[in-house]
Structure formats: structure tokens, C-alpha cells
Amino acid sequence: MIIGPGSTVIFHFDIKLSDGSAAESTRVHNKPAKLQMGDGSLSPAFEAQLGGMAAGDKRTFTLAPEDAYGMPNPDNIYYVDRSKFSADAPAKVGMIVGFAMPDGSELPGLIRDVVGESVTVDFNHPLAGQTLTFNVEIVQVIN
Template sequence: MTQAAISANSSVLFHFDITLADGSAAESTRVHNKPSKLQMGDSSISPAFEAQLIGLVAGDKKTFTLAPQDAYGMPNPDNIFYVDRSKFSGDAPAKVGSIIGFTMPDGSELPGLVRDVVGESVTVDFNHPLAGQTLTFNIEIVKVS
């Protein structure tokens, strides 16, 4: 029996390791041994990433590098907000470098990175932390269906 190859509408279970341009580790599904699941064609990842997966089968490994616009995109200045310091608590202080979850009107939580604190104004960046980065992906296909 031949293995199913990844096509435009496959469901894919895969491990990935992401490294930055300087070689430092950014993210990995192997840390907790929880592979990522992807439905090809659902627009959850970039067409450039999907194109790297087409034709692969379970057990295949591949390494590729994507430019920022093909990975997590470029930072959007509209995703940077200025929040009053009083909105922060002792549990989640306004400290540069902190990632804090903010509850959205629909009840979901969106992580924001505190970029700057000046007086009572806190600059919070809601762009993906890897936006604007050239990234190298090491992937291993676990299952294709």
C-alpha cells in the first residue's frame, strides 16, 4: 500500500522546529511532543509554507527557509496599542518584555508584548512575536490523511 502524499486538501500532522536567522531556537513542537495539525488550504498558514509540504509523505523530513512575508508576515503598526498603566495588575505588571494575555470583546485571549513603559503609558505590541523574521523550519511529517 502506498502512503498518501500531501495534496492541496490533506490533513497533516507534523512536528516542526523553527530557528531564527542567527540560529537560535524560536519554537518547537518536540518540546512537549505534541505535533501540530494542519488542514491544507484553510488559509491558516501561508501558501509558501503549504507549497513546501506538497508531495511529502509520513516519515519525510524537510528543512526550508521563509522570508518574513511568507512566514508570520511583517509587523503591522496598527497592531501596536498604547494602554494606560492602570489597566495592568500585580499579577501581570507592565514590564518591558512581558507577554500578557488580554481578553478580547468576544472572550478570546490575545497575547501582547510590552515594548515600552513611559509614565502611565504602556506600549503593547499584538503582532506575532515572529513577525518580520526570516525563519528556518525543520519539519517531520507524522501522518497524512
């Protein structure tokens, strides 16, 4: 079966940054990703790269930031009072912290800066603003 509109695709992917370093991979835990073509979960540019592929096919492609995870949005950067962090888990630059949302879900935020009593938390996707190279291998196509 060939990937087309509405196909369900099970695939492995590796993501590399522009400097060649690894950013993410489904192969680490051998858990492929699952995608419903056209559901909006991935960019149209990413989906266009998968179109026409079949199980067993492999492809490498590079996407600009706006076609991958988008550009960082300054509205997704918040300043939180240091007192919101516990003594057991103090705010440290580089930490990813889960923040409870009103609906019970958890939103990860990256601590960018700690100055005095102010903690800068970035809720943009960590790969936002990056040009990324994707290495994909199609495992299964369900039409």
C-alpha cells in the same frame, strides 16, 4: 499517502531564527501540529514546501518574513494606560500579557515599552518580520 490539496497533515516542526537560535518547536511537549492544506492557517509558501511529502519525510526550508508570519503591522501596536495593569502584575518590558476580547477569547500582547503612565503593547505575532528556518517531519497524512 502524499500531501496534496485538502490533505490533513500531522507534523512536527522546529523554527530557528536567522541567527540559528531556537524560536519554537512542537517537540518540546511532543505534541505535533495539525494542518488542513488550503485552509489559510499557514502561508501558501509554507504549504508549497509540504506538497508531495509523505509520512516519515523530513525537510528543512527557509521562508522570508512575508511568507512566514508576515511583516509587523503598526496598527497592531497600542498604547495602554499603566493603571490597566494590577499591582500584582505590573507592566514590565518583555512580558507577554493576555488581553480579554469582547468575544471572550484572549489575545496575547508583548509589552515593548513602559514610559510614565503609558504602556506600549505589540499585538503582532512575535515572529513577524523574521526570516525563519523550518525543520519539518511529517508524522501522518490523511487524504
